[in-house]
Amino acid sequence: MVTTDQEETTQTDVEHVGYDRDKELKVLDDTKAGVKGLVDAGLSKLPKIFVHDRHELNTSSATNNVSIPVIDLGSLHKEGNNSRHEIIEKVKEACEKWGFFQVVNHDIPQSVLDDMLDGMRRFHEQDAELKREFYSRDITKRVFYNTNFNFYTAKSVSWRDTLYCLVSPGSLDPHQLPSICRDITVEYSDHVKKLSLTLLELLSEALGLERSYLKDIDCGEGVFMVGHYYPPCPEPELTWGIEGHTDIGFITILLQDQVGGLQVFHESQWIDVTPIPGALIINLGDMMQVITNDKFISAKHRVLAQKIGPRVSVAMFLRQHVQEESPRMYGPIKELLTEENPAIYKEMNMTDLVKMVYTTKLEDDVPPLKHFRL
Numbered sequence: 359m360v361t362t363d364q365e366e367t368t369q370t371d372v373e374h375v376g377y378d379r380d381k382e383l384k385v386l387d388d389t390k391a392g393v394k395g396l397v398d399a400g401l402s403k404l405p406k407i408f409v410h411d412r413h414e415l416n417t418s419s420a421t422n423n424v425s426i427p428v429i430d431l432g433s434l435h436k437e438g439n440n441s442r443h444e445i446i447e448k449v450k451e452a453c454e455k456w457g458f459f460q461v462v463n464h465d466i467p468q469s470v471l472d473d474m475l476d477g478m479r480r481f482h483e484q485d486a487e488l489k490r491e492f493y494s495r496d497i498t499k500r501v502f503y504n505t506n507f508n509f510y511t512a513k514s515v516s517w518r519d520t521l522y523c524l525v526s527p528g529s530l531d532p533h534q535l536p537s538i539c540r541d542i543t544v545e546y547s548d549h550v551k552k553l554s555l556t557l558l559e560l561l562s563e564a565l566g567l568e569r570s571y572l573k574d575i576d577c578g579e580g581v582f583m584v585g586h587y588y589p590p591c592p593e594p595e596l597t598w599g600i601e602g603h604t605d606i607g608f609i610t611i612l613l614q615d616q617v618g619g620l621q622v623f624h625e626s627q628w629i630d631v632t633p634i635p636g637a638l639i640i641n642l643g644d645m646m647q648v649i650t651n652d653k654f655i656s657a658k659h660r661v662l663a664q665k666i667g668p669r670v671s672v673a674m675f676l677r678q679h680v681q682e683e684s685p686r687m688y689g690p691i692k693e694l695l696t697e698e699n700p701a702i703y704k705e706m707n708m709t710d711l712v713k714m715v716y717t718t719k720l721e722d723d724v725p726p727l728k729h730f731r732l
């Protein structure tokens with residue numbers, strides 16, 4: 359059918375008039391069943407709240423064979439060779455050029471990785487009634503689940519549900535965790551906490567600092583875990599799994615299943631982060647960029663919505679707890695500064711950064727960190 363511009367405008371206006379965005383958001387939030395609930399109801403067209411601006415939906419990735427570095431940590435604990443030095447050199451290059459790398463032979467058994475992904479999938483796929491009691495937007499809770507942390511503030515909603523868990527500071531009472539993934543969450547987070555200390559040591563040395571430097575300034579104190587569930591999407595070309603963003607903490611340790619869909623922005627191109635069985639993805643967050651005075655970078659990344667799925671991922675963020683009463687201030691590490699390389703960020707804490715992220719739209723091209731530059 360041929361329509362004139364005039365007719366099209368009129369149709370769009372009618373659609374717009376009949377659309378109460380706040381109400382649609384509230385209706386979905388009140389189901390406490392998330393995106394998974396929509397899929398279970400057999401939805402074939404995307405509700406308007408999920409539709410992102412078309413010009414932002416360039417989902418193509420680079421076609422050349424570039425991929426993020428893969429670092430083998432297997433020889434780390436062997437004595438009598440210089441492999442630690444070689445690993446540190448690789449970590450340094452990855453942190454400076456990419457802000458993203460994968461690690462293999464990290465000492466976390468494959469069975470633990472598989473069980474963690476499986477446990478997270480079980481949580482999201484369990485009976486909606488059982489899951490509902492965890493649905494909340496109260497960020498003072500240690501454990502809760504919802505659809506999009508920025509549901510009411512983002513321009514559009516993305517196609518995923520998430521379980522959140524504050525692992526530390528303080529001790530997490532396992533009984534607060536959903537029973538369906540309780541034991542594996544405790545086991546997996548214990549493993550990741552150990553690995554995170556190893557990573558902080560490698561990063562400290564990659565910066566030319568004492569091995570314990572980043573641990574001593576409490577970069578490993580706060581651990582926040584999220585378990586994402588990206589259901590298959592009927593119209594993936596209209597939305598995101600997670601839109602382009604940088605993480606706000608020091609380091610993220612990310613476990614993804616084999617479905618794919620994660621992309622990282624590198625040298626003006628989006629690059630697919632192809633799943634490698636048994637690997638963990640390590641990416642640096644904004645706070646790491648601040649304390650290293652831009653030596654290490656916090657790279658933008660996103661997850662596509664896809665027809666295939668579900669896709670499951672578990673991210674552990676090493677980051678200062680946002681509800682800390684008197685949060686430690688962080689600025690560029692003095693030992694890294696010289697006359698030629700003066701501090702480019704003012705001191706800040708996670709609460710300041712979170713406020714900034716919430717008040718600047720994720721789609722804006724101005725990264726939140728820009729607001730903290732001297």
Ligand SMILES: O=C(O)CCC(=O)C(=O)O
Binds near residue numbers: 586614672
């Ligand atoms: O699901 C993923 O692979 C990425 C998740 C992510 O970027 C995040 O939680 O910040």
Ligand SMILES: [Fe+2]
Binds near residue numbers: 603604605659
């Ligand atoms: Fe992220």
